[in-house]
Amino acid sequence: xxxxxxxxxxxxxxxxxxxxxxxxxxxxxxxxxxxxxxxxxxxxxxxxxxxxxxxxxxxxxxxxxxxxxxxxxxxxxxxxxxxxxxxxxxxxxxxxxxxxxxxxxxxxxxxxxxxxxxxxxxxxxxxxxxxxxxxxxxxxxxxxxxxxxxxxxxxxxxxxxxxxxxxxxxxxxxxxxxxxxxxxxxxxxxxxxxxxxxxxxxxxxxxxxxxxxxxxxxxxxxxxxxxxxxxxxxxxxxxxxxxxxxxxxxxxxxxxxxxxxxxxxxxxxxxxxxxxxxxxxxxxxxxxxxxxxxxxxxxxxxxxxxxxxxxxxxxxxxxxxxxxxxxxxxxxxxxxxxxxxxxxxxxxxxxxxxxxxxxxxxxxxxxxxxxxxxxxxxxxxxxxxxxxxxxxxxxxxxxxxxxxxxxxxxxxxxxxxxxxxxxxxxxxxxxxxxxxxxxxxxxxxxxxxxxxxxxxxxxxxxxxxxxxxxxxxxxxxxxxxxxxxxxxxxxxxxxxxxxxxxxxxxxxxxxxxxxxxxxxxxxxxxxxxxxxxxxxxxxxxxxxxxxxxxxxxxxxxxxxxxxxxxxxxxxxxxxxxxxxxxxxxxxxxxxxxxxx
Amino acid sequence: xxxxxxxxxxxxxxxxxxxxxxxxxxxxxxxxxxxxxxxxxxxxxxxxxxxxxxxxxxxxxxxxxxxxxxxxxxxxxxxxxxxxxxxxxxxxxxxxxxxxxxxxxxxxxxxxxxxxxxxxxxxxxxxxxxxxxxxxxxxxxxxxxxxxxxxxxxxxxxxxxxxxxxxxxxxxxxxxxxxxxxxxxxxxxxxxxxxxxxxxxxxxxxxxxxxxxxxxxxxxxxxxxxxxxxxxxxxxxxxxxxxxxxxxxxxxxxxxxxxxxxx
Ligand SMILES: Cc1cc2nc3c(=O)[nH]c(=O)nc-3n(C[C@H](O)[C@H](O)[C@H](O)COP(=O)(O)OP(=O)(O)OC[C@H]3O[C@@H](n4cnc5c(N)ncnc54)[C@H](O)[C@@H]3O)c2cc1C
Numbered sequence: 001x002x003x004x005x006x007x008x009x010x011x012x013x014x015x016x017x018x019x020x021x022x023x024x025x026x027x028x029x030x031x032x033x034x035x036x037x038x039x040x041x042x043x044x045x046x047x048x049x050x051x052x053x054x055x056x057x058x059x060x061x062x063x064x065x066x067x068x069x070x071x072x073x074x075x076x077x078x079x080x081x082x083x084x085x086x087x088x089x090x091x092x093x094x095x096x097x098x099x100x101x102x103x104x105x106x107x108x109x110x111x112x113x114x115x116x117x118x119x120x121x122x123x124x125x126x127x128x129x130x131x132x133x134x135x136x137x138x139x140x141x142x143x144x145x146x147x148x149x150x151x152x153x154x155x156x157x158x159x160x161x162x163x164x165x166x167x168x169x170x171x172x173x174x175x176x177x178x179x180x181x182x183x184x185x186x187x188x189x190x191x192x193x194x195x196x197x198x199x200x201x202x203x204x205x206x207x208x209x210x211x212x213x214x215x216x217x218x219x220x221x222x223x224x225x226x227x228x229x230x231x232x233x234x235x236x237x238x239x240x241x242x243x244x245x246x247x248x249x250x251x252x253x254x255x256x257x258x259x260x261x262x263x264x265x266x267x268x269x270x271x272x273x274x275x276x277x278x279x280x281x282x283x284x285x286x287x288x289x290x291x292x293x294x295x296x297x298x299x300x301x302x303x304x305x306x307x308x309x310x311x312x313x314x315x316x317x318x319x320x321x322x323x324x325x326x327x328x329x330x331x332x333x334x335x336x337x338x339x340x341x342x343x344x345x346x347x348x349x350x351x352x353x354x355x356x357x358x359x360x361x362x363x364x365x366x367x368x369x370x371x372x373x374x375x376x377x378x379x380x381x382x383x384x385x386x387x388x389x390x391x392x393x394x395x396x397x398x399x400x401x402x403x404x405x406x407x408x409x410x411x412x413x414x415x416x417x418x419x420x421x422x423x424x425x426x427x428x429x430x431x432x433x434x435x436x437x438x439x440x441x442x443x444x445x446x447x448x449x450x451x452x453x454x455x456x457x458x459x460x461x462x463x464x465x466x467x468x469x470x471x472x473x474x475x476x477x478x479x480x481x482x483x484x485x486x487x488x489x490x491x492x493x494x495x496x497x498x499x500x501x502x503x504x505x506x507x508x509x510x511x512x513x514x515x516x517x518x519x520x521x522x523x524x525x526x527x528x529x530x531x532x533x534x535x536x537x538x539x540x541x542x543x544x545x546x547x548x549x550x551x552x553x554x555x556x557x558x559x560x561x562x563x564x565x566x567x568x569x570x571x572x573x574x575x576x577x578x579x580x581x582x583x584x585x586x587x588x589x590x591x592x593x594x595x596x
Numbered sequence: 597x598x599x600x601x602x603x604x605x606x607x608x609x610x611x612x613x614x615x616x617x618x619x620x621x622x623x624x625x626x627x628x629x630x631x632x633x634x635x636x637x638x639x640x641x642x643x644x645x646x647x648x649x650x651x652x653x654x655x656x657x658x659x660x661x662x663x664x665x666x667x668x669x670x671x672x673x674x675x676x677x678x679x680x681x682x683x684x685x686x687x688x689x690x691x692x693x694x695x696x697x698x699x700x701x702x703x704x705x706x707x708x709x710x711x712x713x714x715x716x717x718x719x720x721x722x723x724x725x726x727x728x729x730x731x732x733x734x735x736x737x738x739x740x741x742x743x744x745x746x747x748x749x750x751x752x753x754x755x756x757x758x759x760x761x762x763x764x765x766x767x768x769x770x771x772x773x774x775x776x777x778x779x780x781x782x783x784x785x786x787x788x789x790x791x792x793x794x795x796x797x798x799x800x801x802x803x804x805x806x807x808x809x810x811x812x813x814x815x816x817x818x819x820x821x822x823x824x825x826x827x828x829x830x831x832x833x834x835x836x837x838x839x840x841x842x843x844x845x846x847x848x849x850x851x852x853x854x855x856x857x858x859x
Contacts, residue, residue: 029665033672033801041795076798089798518625591626592612 001462002428007328007352009418010427011501012469016461017508018454022094022327023320024596025512031098038077038102042109045071050106051386053229056221065112065229066190069143077103078117079141082125086137092333093267094326100268101322104275105389107396108229114272115186115230116140119265120147123195123206123257126347127249136193136208148191150182150209150235151258157183158409161255165237167198167205169244176200176247177239178209184403188218188233196237197254204254208246215240226395256347263350265404266361267329270322273364273400276393277315277371281594283389284311284375287382289589298378305585307378311371312584313531316596317502318360318367320509325356355417358410359501362494365400365407372397414497415490419476419483433473436466440563447570453514453526456573457507460533463570464503464540468496470567471544474560478551489550492543499536506532513596521595524587527580528596534575541568597651597758600705601642602696603635603670605663606716619829631666634711637786639670640793641738642709644754651706652676656699658692660684664809671804672796678809683821691814691821693725698817700730705781707763712737712785723785733778735765737787741773744792755790 005014027035046053046068057064072078081096082088103110121140124132139145156163165180178198185194196209209216219234249257285308288299298304332349336342350357372394376383383390401407422429439445445466450458472493479486510529514522544564552560588594607613608628615622631639642653653675657663660682667678681695700708713720720736727734740755742748757764758780767774768787778784796804814821842848852858 029668030801030805033669033796034798037795037798037801074797075795076800080798089802521626595626 001432001465005328006421006427007332007349007356008421008426009355009497010421011504012418012465012497013427013429013432016450016458016504017324018458018511019508021320021324021505021508021512022330023323023509023512025509026327027098031095034080034095035098035102037075038099039104041072041075041077042103042105046109047105050108050229050389050392053106053108054392056229056231063190063231065109065231066143066146068109069112069116069146072113073141073143076141078113078121078143079137082121082137082141083133086125086133087141088125088137092330093264094323094330097267097271097322097326100271101275103272104279106229107272107276107393107399108227110272110275111186111227111230111399114265114268115149116143116147116191118268119149119261120187120191120193120195122264123149123248123261124208126260126343127206127253127257131245132208132248145192146187146190148185148187148194148235149261150185150194150196152183152185153181154183154234158406160258161204163197163199163204165196165198167200167207167242169200170241174244176207176242176244178207178237178242179239180237182235182237184222184232185235187231188235189221189231194235195248196235197258200251203252205251206248206254206257207242208248209237209240209242211235213240213242224399226392226398228395259354260347260350262404263354263357266357266410267322267325269400269404270318270357270360270364271326273368273397274315274318274322276397277311277318277368278594280368280372280375280390280393281308281311281315281588284308284378285588285593287379287388289592291380291382299585299589302582304378305589306578306581307374308588309531309581309584311374312588312594312596313528313535313581314367314371315594316509316525316528317506317532318363319596321363321501321505322360324505324508325353325360328356329353355414355421356501358405358413358417359498361404362407362410362414363498363502365397368393368397368400408491411491411494412487414494418472418493418497422472422476429469429473432465432469436470436567440566445566445570447573452511454507454511454529457503457510457529457533460537460571460573461500461503461507463567464500464533464537467540467544467564467567467571468493468500470563471496471547475547475551478553486551489547492547496540496543496547499539503533503536520587520590524584525596527583530575530580531577531584534573534577534580537571537573541571544568597645597649597706598654598703599642599645599651600654600656600700600703600708601635601638601670601675602692602708602710602722603639603655603657603663603666604632604711604714604716605629605657605659605666606632606714609633609715615830615832619831621827621830629662629665631669632711632714632716634713634715634786634788635670636673636711636793637788637790638709638711639673639675640791641754641756641784641786643674643794644752644791645707645756645758646676647752648754649758654679654703654705656681656696658683658687658695658814667809668804669796671807671809672801673794674800675807677807679812680809681812681814681817683814685821686823686827687821688823688825689719689721690725690824691819692722693729694819695814695817695821696722696726697729698819699812700781707758707781708732708783709738710783710785712787723783727783730781730783732782734783734785735763735767735776735778736785737768738765738784739768739773739787739789740766740791744789749792752791752794756784 001015079088080091084090153163167176167178194209196207215238217236222232336345375390382388448462507529510525513525611627646653655670655675655678657667658681710723764777
């Protein structure tokens with residue numbers, strides 16, 4: 001195994017990054033203060049209005065949502081990662097991620113912010129000319145102008161680049177005429193400008209369109225299951241005249257723009273989910289400590305402890321892998337020289353981490369989903385009521401698995417990225433497989449020994465990586481080009497990779513914590529590492545069997561099954577998961593809040 | 597005009613406070629700290645007055661090195677410079693008052709604004725003692741007539757009215773409000789309804805790191821901080837007993853007399 005973790009799934013063949021990850025333990029004072037201001041604003045100004053915002057109230061003529069957006073704009077929350085030359089704060093992605101995490105408790109608001117400051121603004125920041133940036137960014141940073149991102153069409157959803165909206169050059173050479181329909185546009189009702197994707201002679205291209213232009217009409221508000229406080233409408237363009245200087249990038253650059261912005265959007269979505277996970281845990285802990293049945297707080301019932309432990313451990317894993325990724329991206333960006341090709345190489349950096357961004361998105365959306373389900377059950381009948389807040393969060397969370405690419409599409413992205421880097425040598429997979437094969441042949445496979453208090457979880461990670469590598473290698477060898485239609489296999493493999501990534505990041509982060517003064521907190525962190533490794537090993541074991549039984553032809557099954565049994569054998573470790581869950585829950589109940 | 601505002605580092609009022617088993621204090625591990633909420637209101641009032649009348653807002657805190665964070669928070673809100681009088685000893689309100697006297701001799705501010713009390717030990721004494729030592733007029737529990745939803749509040753209009761050499765203050769008193777006029781320099785302590793403090797903006801937070809910051813010690817100021825008041829023992833408030841339903845009034849009276857010994 002190697003120490004260098006290369007982007008695009010390289011963690012699969014690398015050592016557990018002990019001492020090498022960014023995590024909240026490394027937040028600077030400034031980052032902590034940014035987090036505090038964001039939290040305070042959400043708690044005082046937004047969360048108390050969350051329920052009312054579902055009816056999209058107005059304050060005079062202005063939607064309350066837009067006035068809140070302007071308030072956070074004034075505080076600088078919308079311009080944290082915009083360039084300083086254009087009134088931004090020029091902070092790194094981790095700092096922007098910290099803000100995204102702390103916009104918790106009102107997903108309608110976070111969605112509005114994300115559509116405006118993320119996908120609605122960053123295309124200009126990354127791909128705009130100096131003139132475009134100077135013209136738009138300062139006003140977007142304060143939300144004086146509200147933006148939106150118009151990619152999806154009725155006929156182009158997951159197949160996002162197949163849009164049929166057209167932009168035809170006018171004879172005057174100074175304008176394009178844009179015609180077509182965009183669907184599901186967040187901020188549609190109140191945006192001033194839109195990033196619109198349209199075909200220019202068959203080349204999919206991005207434009208900045210002012211929505212008060214002639215020929216733009218906005219559809220009615222969609223009636224939705226969740227994020228009801230956010231606006232979702234269609235946008236119809238009927239020969240809308242757009243000046244040529246509003247073209248973003250060059251003709252045909254839409255794929256590059258759309259997909260890269262999506263990577264960032266996915267990262268931020270994961271962070272948004274993380275913030276809500278912690279919020280929901282705190283609500284649940286408080287409820288469980290005060291609600292009494294059978295003469296005692298329900299938190300003391302073993303079953304509820306198990307439930308709380310699941311919530312806490314999975315949130316810890318999400319936290320670990322999300323900040324690890326933002327830190328890795330920042331480190332890669334920090335190494336780039338600020339020359340002419342800086343913008344292009346920034347984008348290349350994001351592309352390199354597409355697989356990891358997809359993991360954070362899927363894990364974020366689904367960790368929160370399961371957690372809210374558990375949290376609501378813990379609340380009993382009260383969990384079903386609006387008043388207890390989890391109800392709204394659970395409705396709002398459904399969209400997380402749909403937009404920024406459905407989780408299905410993200411799983412395909414994960415597999416695709418992995419396969420591509422394996423076949424193209426993006427990271428030293430061959431060498432890794434060779435050592436595994438050699439060890440299998442020589443009967444030398446055994447559980448690797450690691451050192452320190454986390455030795456066992458570290459050994460779990462190493463063993464897990466070998467199982468996953470072996471399985472994906474077989475899938476690729478056996479299916480060859482035919483893998484393209486084996487989406488179920490892809491999904492199984494993607495979930496194995498997700499499990500490894502959670503294990504790897506959790507263990508590395510636990511290491512950052514366990515030296516602390518608070519003994520109970522330390523043992524909870526160790527227990528979380530055990531928990532995540534145990535659950536990860538279970539997913540990996542099941543999925544590996546499913547994949548191999550499907551892809552390996554009858555004749556080769558025996559040897560494959562034997563090899564897999566050997567590799568899985570190394571993953572096997574006695575963990576008293578019942579005790580582990582009690583340790584995690586007891587520490588949290590004692591602390592009275594999520595404490596990591 | 598020069599306005600001096602004090603801030604104290606206190607345990608987050610939302611935090612779950614536990615008393616150490618030996619009763620010598622509270623468990624501080626895992627506790628978050630923040631600016632005393634009444635002091636935030638004092639800072640906000642200082643900033644509004646500065647913006648209306650010009651001048652500067654100087655932030656003062658007394659406490660351990662860690663209090664630097666709270667001074668920076670006030671600078672992030674917009675104050676101009678900070679002073680920390682550093683000591684690891686526990687300070688009683690009288691020591692704080694005497695430290696302030698020395699600082700005021702150096703700084704000669706026109707107005708000192710403090711929170712009416714710190715939410716950690718809720719003493720509500722430092723301001724009064726300080727004004728007494730200085731021989732200044734004092735208006736504690738400053739509030740205002742305009743409510744916190746009003747247009748004036750939205751426009752961040754100051755609640756204290758300064759004209760010439762005087763300041764007019766609306767005080768919160770039992771059963772209502774009282775208006776007083778003081779000669780400057782004076783001491784004002786802020787109550788809850790004086791204003792809604794602003795949030796520090798992110799650029800404000802970044803700028804705060806570069807603002808002038810002075811570290812002093814009680815020794816340098818020549819103040820003896822040996823406490824006059826010491827805490828003997830800390831105890832958690834007793835658990836509230838569950839209520840009891842009684843069938844009728846005579847039983848209630850009987851129980852109040854015999855068990856609760858209340859009548
Ligand atoms: C509230 C809301 C807000 C939104 N905001 C925006 C916005 O601001 N801007 C914007 O441009 N878009 C936005 N969207 C659109 C969103 O990104 C799309 O809905 C999403 O990408 C899915 O597209 P679709 O709805 O057409 O579903 P489809 O693509 O039709 O998918 C239907 C099902 O088929 C599956 N599927 C599709 N392709 C494949 C495949 N190749 N293999 C296997 N399964 C597949 C999907 O996973 C899904 O389960 C928003 C949507 C909603 C609901």
